[in-house]
């Protein structure tokens with residue numbers, strides 16, 4: 184699989200900041216993979232997303248050392264329009280992502296396509312499809328500001344997905360949502376995975392990351408302290424020292440091992456836990 | 470199908486005219502009013518005063534009379550106030566009307582003041598009411614997209630439309646915050662001073678919230694290709710109703726007649 188994004192020794196400081204928000208980070212993002220980004224508050228997750236999307240330094244200014252490559256070409260050589268077509272970006276607060284100039288959900292979703300000058304018939308078709316996918320088609324005629332938080336975040340996702348970007352950067356999409364809203368957003372995110380989009384997702388709910396991600400980046404104080412396959416990362420107890428939570432099942436697995444139970448591996452999802460324990464019981468029974 | 474659905478159709482021939490045509494009509498009316506205002510009888514702008522009847526009739530014909538009347542009341546009150554103030558305060562030689570209040574304190578209405586007051590108040594009334602007619606028969610987005618088609622920058626449309634929507638949202642938010650303040654025991658009802666004291670702290674979170682969010686808003690627009698330089702599509706379209714030519718011919722003809730009348734009155 185091809186590398187779509189690469190960071191080489193990237194250090195980035197916001198203007199006037201006394202220390203860098205991202206320090207010497209090198210990473211590769213491969214096509215079609217799903218990446219989870221974790222780390223405690225202020226560890227630089229959002230900043231990393233801004234760098235990957237090209238907002239930092241072009242919008243935020245500040246100083247960037249090292250190289251950021253998109254499809255092998257330096258980020259600075261792309262213009263904003265191209266970037267918008269390659270990469271979708273969904274923010275934390277759904278309310279702020281509503282354009283504020285459209286009176287129906289349908290038009291709100293269509294906004295991006297209008298900006299790119301897509302013909303009306305094609306817009307209608309694509310908007311209808313995306314609204315079905317994100318389950319907001321029944322809200323098409325409602326005013327965007329009248330939706331619930333969960334519905335607004337699905338609208339935010341829809342209005343970016345409709346542009347059909349190859350890469351989606353999603354920053355804590357559920358932090359403002361109740362469990363029900365969270366679930367509805369993750370349903371969409373799982374669709375992205377099925378569609379083999381490249382996804383970079385910042386999410387506090389590590390159990391959900393364990394479920395969906397392929398690989399994980401762990402940030403601490405602006406440094407990439409661990410990255411790689413989700414099983415390797417999410418079972419690493421040393422991360423607990425950096426304020427990173429591990430999935431409940433991984434914690435359970437470690438405890439069971441400590442008690443002397445012979446688990447063949449540390450599970451990170453419920454399904455894996457059932458598997459592991461099932462096999463354990465089977466072995467014991469023999 | 471959505472393009473059809475979003476189209477704004479009004480079931481009234483005048484209200485349904487293209488926004489820019491209505492804007493032209495309003496501008497020509499304002500021009501006529503100004504011209505008529507220069508023709509005076511005994512120093513009073515009688516013709517211009519008579520013209521004030523035109524807009525209510527236009528509103529009636531446009532099928533918005535009730536809505537119009539609400540705004541008109543406000544305009545009328547304001548103009549009446551201006552008239553009274555001017556008539557009483559601007560002194561001139563001739564007193565039109567004077568009456569004794571008590572002792573030898575008299576209130577005088579001076580001719581010069583009355584003339585100036587009528588001039589100003591009827592000018593304001595005429596122009597404010599034609600604008601009221603225009604905005605009541607035209608939705609904001611119709612006007613904005615019609616202007617954008619004429620070459621106005623999409624950024625200007627955005628600022629205009631989002632500001633109007635934001636005002637609505639802020640009103641809603643401030644009501645929410647006020648209710649919260651009230652629930653915490655802060656007095657939000659009562660006289661002006663009490664209300665101001667409650668209002669100011671309630672504005673702080675509101676304004677801070679709006680400022681803190683602009684960064685995300687800008688980047689979201691960027692993510693949706695707002696600044697891409699290409700011809701934008703508009704699903705929402707403003708289209709002429711077909712009666713624009715007739716309407717313009719009528720409006721221009723009336724304007725020409727007014728001009729001719731003015732010139733004749735001048736020459737003869």
Ligand SMILES: Nc1ncnc2c1ncn2[C@@H]1O[C@H](COP(=O)(O)OP(=O)(O)O)[C@@H](O)[C@H]1O
Pocket residue numbers: 197198200204222223224225226227228229230231243
């Ligand atoms: N726009 C900004 N300007 C200056 N400093 C910022 C800005 N955004 C974040 N920072 C700083 O950069 C560091 C990393 O923040 P952030 O990337 O938002 O972390 P996270 O998303 O993991 O919570 C923090 O120390 C934060 O204060």
Ligand SMILES: [Mg+2]
Pocket residue numbers: 228229230354355
């Ligand atoms: Mg963040």
